[in-house]
Amino acid sequence: DSGVTQTPKHLITATGQRVTLRCSPRSGDLSVYWYQQSLDQGLQFLIQYYNGEERAKGNILERFSAQQFPDLHSELNLSSLELGDSALYFCASSVDPSPNEQFFGPGTRLTVL
């Protein structure tokens, strides 16, 4: 168990809808990362927050947004969902913003029908 928690574990929704994925980092970790894992794209970095501020951006679509709250938990919002957004979404955390190890949560499996 990495100490990173993600909710919900599974999410099934319809095209065009909006969902929110939640992540609680390990105790003491200030940095949160979001990744998307799909069969055809592998593990893709989406976005990083450090102590509430956006630090780095990857291949995140404009329909997606994220934020990190004062208690350091993070939410990833996915809107106008498409079938291709079906994937596993992982959150990871670390103590500092440029760590040699990131600790991954168990993931949220999103299915868009």
Place this chain on the structure above:
Amino acid sequence: QQQVKQSPQSLIVQKGGISIINCAYENTAFDYFPWYQQFPGKGPALLIAIRPDVSEKKEGRFTISFNKSAKQFSLHIMDSQPGDSATYFCATKSWGKLQFGAGTQVVVTP
């Protein structure tokens, strides 16, 4: 675009055999080369990593070989065990950002 090319996509090895996974990268600005292991239903977890000023690192049955001039690094799993069956991702790290390879699914048969 895939800046880290990983091969093979999958491999099957007998118990006690050697599993070898290869990765090649393009950018030279990376400062860390980790390997992550992912079991079904779980998130990836750091297995072993190497810095670019080292050519080899061994931890138990797992060894990373690093060739800076060729921009390649590989993971060797010696004496493979059924419990090693998982997906393995190589990655490159630059300023905290991890770029992952496509992953290799390893199946170790009894």
